[in-house]
Amino acid sequence: MKLKWRAAALRDRERIMDVIALENPQAALDLDALFEKKADTLIEQPKLFKSGRIKGTRGAVVHPNYVLVYQVSDKAVTILRVLHTSQAWPI
Numbered sequence: 001m002k003l004k005w006r007a008a009a010l011r012d013r014e015r016i017m018d019v020i021a022l023e024n025p026q027a028a029l030d031l032d033a034l035f036e037k038k039a040d041t042l043i044e045q046p047k048l049f050k051s052g053r054i055k056g057t058r059g060a061v062v063h064p065n066y067v068l069v070y071q072v073s074d075k076a077v078t079i080l081r082v083l084h085t086s087q088a089w090p091i
Helices: 007-023 025-044
Strands: 002-005 057-063 066-072 076-084
Touching: 002 007, 002 025, 007 025, 007 066, 007 076, 025 057, 025 066, 025 076
Parallel strands: 002 076
Antiparallel strands: 057 066, 066 076
16 A cells, blocks of 8 residues: 655645744654654554544544544555644645
8 A cells, every 4th residue: 555645734744843843853853753653554554543524534643733634545545634633624
């Protein structure tokens, strides 16, 4: 199974890292590593996490404050967004 990141998810991830890095560059790097690790887990166990708010999506909690919103198809796991838990979805 392949892993794909949508452009919106990559922008979310970059924005999150930029904000966190202003205060704590190491924390930003650590969180980014968590995003990668969780995404890799999805390839092996794509249905491990609960269904999302929108039909056909799922949400993987990466950290108490961040969720990877993703979809699963026969051939790929696609990360749609990286959201702070206080954000409304869909956006």
